[in-house]
């Protein structure tokens with residue numbers, strides 16, 4: 001009997017990329033929640049498979065040669081699952097290069113830039129005493145998010161999906177692009193991207209994958225509350241030294 005893949009997960013766009021893929025590829029999986037607001041990403045067990053203290057990560061008990069394998073970084077996980085199943089990741093070299101281009105564009109461009117835009121727009125205003133201090137950063141990342149949406153919109157001219165058939169590149173992009181509106185973007189400026197969102201959203205596996213972790217997500221803590229400061233400290237004030245002490249603390253249980 002196939003053993004389920006362990007998915008180390010918290011309900012965020014990077015986590016949903018993998019639930020979308022696992023659902024679409026019809027692979028059995030078991031969710032192992034990693035509460036990143038509570039510092040669970042620093043536990044020794046998790047760091048052994050994800051040394052960057054970020055989720056998602058997977059452990060596939062049935063890896064190459066029948067032995068277990070762990071994978072961290074969502075792009076590497078998507079490629080691994082695509083190679084394992086032969087689905088949504090074409091074998092033909094030209095087609096695969098196209099998927100890789102758009103997958104890496106998401107990993108190196110969309111993910112980090114949307115992440116910063118979300119940070120400065122949705123979190124930082126509650127963490128600084130004077131909002132004018134972050135005006136430059138808000139504009140910088142909002143502009144970049146808009147520019148990237150423009151790139152996607154042009155790419156989708158005459159195409160249903162970003163690289164040939166529906167692929168792991170679409171799966172990597174969808175959770176972030178779907179949220180663009182909450183980063184303050186006017187999506188009516190990007191009609192082809194908007195139509196693509198609807199096309200992807202209509203897929204049953206996407207609906208199932210996106211629903212994973214609903215029960216884990218709590219409403220955000222009140223601005224200025226102790227709870228909010230604790231989460232902000234755990235997520236947004238990480239340094240090499242603070243990471244080291246979080247690891248030491250987690251080791252002691």
Ligand SMILES: N[C@@H](CCC(=O)N[C@@H](CS)C(=O)NCC(=O)O)C(=O)O
Nearest residue numbers: 012014036053054055056073074235
């Ligand atoms: N490049 C990584 C990014 C993953 C990432 O940023 N994960 C965040 C949640 S979306 C996380 O685990 N944060 C924990 C932390 O900041 O300590 C990937 O795509 O897997």
